[in-house]
Amino acid sequence: MITKTIQIGDLAVEVVRKSIRTLRVTVYPPHGRVRVAAPLRLPEANIHEFIESRRAWIQKHQERFAALPAPAEHTFSPGETHYYQGQPLQLRVLPTTGRARVAQSEPGYLDLHAPAASTAAEREQALSNWYRARLKEQIPALLARWEPVVGARAAAWGVKQMRTRWGTCNTRARRIWLSLELIKQPAECLEYVLVHELTHLHERLHNARFWGLMDQFMPDWRRHKATLNQRVPGHSGPDAC
Structure with missing residues (x-):
């Protein structure tokens, strides 16, 4: 290269x-x-x-x-706002003697259990781990729902942090990657990106055939795409692939 x-x-x-x-x-x-x-x-x-x-x-x-507004500079301190499925959640930091971890025990809040001496990077990693686990929990059911609709099956899928895309599809390997940032967006946006990537298993290019298939599989895809186009991976709060 x-x-x-x-x-x-x-x-x-x-x-x-x-x-x-x-x-x-x-x-x-x-x-x-x-x-x-x-x-x-x-x-x-x-x-x-x-x-x-x-x-x-x-x-x-x-x-x-x-x-676009500049992304919030998080320090992972009490009172910060973090997003989950499009909803703002207030961060509560609770002392613990173990490794930093995140849980949601009450609507509207995220509980970050962290040692007093934990760094912002350690707290960020704990939140990232929680986001990743939640996203991975949701994808199998969505694939089971949408693969029969699209008439295509992914041979493999994964989640990773992406700087500029919400998802990608390797059509030869039939492998789909979804952005970790999608867990912060409304649930219907995750479904849109998943259907978008599955549709690439029929048509690699973003051409008239591709968008015609999207109309067939998910008639309201434009509304979800418009929601994502107001945001960029890495920005919290209010380019599909």
């Missing part, structure tokens, strides 16, 4: 050359960094032409990221 930065008009573009066949552009939050994945031997002039053809799309996403 070869990486360099080129200037295309007023845009600084990070170019990553890989063993791929087609160009792909990504705009990253929070500052709108532009990255292009390009075939190893593609002339640079072709990359310039591609970026110019995608100017409006790039600008739209940069403007959207610029309009």
Whole structure:
């Protein structure tokens, strides 16, 4: 893999050359960094032409990221707000002599059991572990519900932290990955992303056939997509893949 930065008009573009066949552009939050994945031997002039053809799309996403509120700087202290399935929960920190862990014993609250000397990083990891466990609990039932509707079955699935996507699908391996951030979003958004990724098992590209299948499988997908498009992975509170 070869990486360099080129200037295309007023845009600084990070170019990553890989063993791929087609160009792909990504705009990253929070500052709108532009990255292009390009075939190893593609002339640079072709990359310039591609970026110019995608100017409006790039600008739209940069403007959207610029309009988003800055993500909250959490210290994992009492009284902070953290989100679960779209609902705000107030953090309570309770002393313990064991390892930091999170539980939900009362509606509207998250209980973080942590030693007094625990660091913010240790508390963050405890909350991340709790989020991951909750998300993994929910996915099997959702797959059982939606795979027959979509008419496609994932050979494997997983959860991981993603900076810019809500989900991905490896169509060859028939493997789906879902963003850990989805557990903070409304439950219907998780279902939308799951159906979106399952639909890629029929159609790899975001083309007319893909969106037609989405209309068939989940007629109200646009509403859920609009909800997610108001947010970016890593931002709490109010780019599907």
